Amino acid sequence: MRPIKTAKLDVASQDNSGRKRKKHKRKRGVILTTQGLQKLLVAKSQAEMDDNSGKRYTLETMSELTTLSVDTLMKILKCELGVDKQSLKCFFQTFGLKLQENDYYLPQSHVDESLQLGITQSKIPLEFPEGQVSLSSPFYIERPFIDTECYQLILQPGVLMRIKAPRRMGKSSLMARILHQSFLQNYKTVSVNFEVAEKAVFQSLDTFLQWFCASITFGLGLPNHLDDYWDNLFGSKISCKIYFEQYLLEQITQPVVLGLDDVDYLFQYPDLASEFFGLLRTWHEEAKNRDIWQKLRLVVTHAVEVYIPLNVNRSPFNVGIPIELDPFTPEQVQELSQRHELDLSNQELESLFDLVGGNPHLIRLALYHICHENLTVAQVLQTSLSNPGIYRDHLQRQLLSLEQEPELLMAFTQVVNSQTPVEFELITTFKLQSMGLINLQGNKATISCKLYLNYFCDRLN
Incomplete structure (x- = not known):
């Protein structure tokens, strides 16, 4: 069983040779002010109108335009973590702007004291995922841009x-x-x-x-x-x-x-x-x-x-x-797991993502139970294959919703049993999509994640 990451932060970590090395003081760089962010967003929106037919630039496109990494772009736009001033200049210059002193600020603290001193922090209280994520919740993940x-x-x-x-x-x-x-x-x-x-x-x-x-x-x-x-x-x-x-x-x-x-x-x-x-x-x-x-x-x-x-x-x-709003990306799933103070491997994160397809609610539900019941990702996967496990209530509600509309049930059964995308009339397609049960490839539907395929295969057949 993989242990849950403790709340106490280590002051040292290992390098590739296994030797302990001290963690360096981390400089925070500079962060955009509200004025600087608004200036940048206005210029970006204008560029999208002029050069991209009004469509918003993806992170990958922005990375190509600015020569900055996706991670750096996210840090700049979220205005939470500092970046070097040259990155801001590069971002501004891409959209014909000149970075000025009132466009950014330098955080007062240059050192992450909790890392430096090894301060023991209290574990973040868990929240059972249901309905709206409260404004004070640490488990709300912003979508870049x-x-x-x-x-x-x-x-x-x-x-x-x-x-x-x-x-x-x-x-x-x-x-x-x-x-x-x-x-x-x-x-x-x-x-x-x-x-x-x-x-x-x-x-x-x-x-x-x-x-x-x-x-x-x-x-x-x-x-x-x-x-x-x-x-x-x-x-x-x-x-x-x-x-x-x-x-x-x-x-x-x-x-x-x-x-x-x-x-x-x-x-x-x-x-x-x-x-x-x-x-x-x-x-x-x-x-x-x-x-x-x-x-x-x-x-x-x-x-x-x-x-x-x-x-x-x-x-x-x-x-x-x-x-x-799109499903979570693998990077957002990783960030959410870290906010639960879990230290999951890349393979575990990929397995979880593969099971539920980046669905925010299903991801949060898995991470909650992993923390609350001291489960491993392997146990979550195993129970989802053999029986509903932690997703029992959610899956039963989905099944009940389908049974209340026989035409929807019949259509979704086709999706489950088909090896190729299936096309339906629009109202049926829209309703199944609103339930999160299908993804669309053009006008044709495929099942949205492996969890639904595992569960409905037996029950609908």
């Missing part, structure tokens, strides 16, 4: 961000951090989750929009004045717009950031969803011409591609800024 870019985008007047990813990929956790960063800018923030509303709310557009306005009013800490602004003659959509324009946005002097989590919950009410999404699109368009609507910034998360019929000119899903 994406998190930092979102924090900058929310500063833009009237911005609309659309965060899309399968379930349990970190959408809600990222949205919570965007709202927190907005709060630190002294913005007003409100988060709305449609699943907390009673079903009766969704039976009419008028009732739904009144619930929506009342929820935001409560979140802003304002008195409810719906009766003063709701006019049956104008109808519910205009009344809702008037309520925002003449009351909510008028009363609040700061920008208002509105987070709408899991909006695909509304897809089961197509008529209502079509009207509501059209309203969001209208508000976003209003911000281009009117100052009052520039105060409103929207962050929307969804797991499923839009499969309900929406007028292309009224849909909020073809405007604004799309943000897609």
Whole structure:
């Protein structure tokens, strides 16, 4: 059994010959200031528009452009670890910028004293992975570029961000951090989750929009004045717009950031969803011409591609800024294991990654049980092959979801049993993708990870 790394940090390590060598004092280098980071991101975005058809540069492309390593690029953009000043200069020069003194700062501490003195640190409390990762959690892994870019985008007047990813990929956790960063800018923030509303709310557009306005009013800490602004003659959509324009946005002097989590919950009410999404699109368009609507910034998360019929000119899903969350990379899995204070070998990390395909929730679940129950990666792999093991609850929920929709169950059974990618009609494909069960190669589906293949092979056959 591989021992878990102790919390006490060693002051010495071994070289290739096995001899002990002292760890040197580690210089931290320089770190970008908020001003420097914003300047760099703006120049990068402009270059992407001019030279890359508006598509964001990948880390690999950035590495080629700047001649800096991917690791160095990540350090620069995360603004947590220092790099040498020459690397910053090189990064800035790539985008036609000159590095100035107010673009970076030198951390006060040049020595990692915990390494120098061998200070014993308390072990980080474990967190069972479920739902949103709390703001204070040490187990939240930022995605390079994406998190930092979102924090900058929310500063833009009237911005609309659309965060899309399968379930349990970190959408809600990222949205919570965007709202927190907005709060630190002294913005007003409100988060709305449609699943907390009673079903009766969704039976009419008028009732739904009144619930929506009342929820935001409560979140802003304002008195409810719906009766003063709701006019049956104008109808519910205009009344809702008037309520925002003449009351909510008028009363609040700061920008208002509105987070709408899991909006695909509304897809089961197509008529209502079509009207509501059209309203969001209208508000976003209003911000281009009117100052009052520039105060409103929207962050929307969804797991499923839009499969309900929406007028292309009224849909909020073809405007604004799309943000897609990918599975974790092997490097991010390694970082997460280190935050659990585990010392896993490259082979163990590769085996774990191969099992669950970089799914953030499944990775965290494995690392939690390895720590909590003193398991090895080999034991996790063995139990996942013979029985559900640590993933029992998750896999049973996935199976139950499939059984509730026979067409989905039949389609996924085809994927499990097929040696080649399978093509389905779009709604089925979108639903399976939102569950994280499949990956897409063009329009064709393959099973997303070995864990699902091992589990469903027996049960669906």
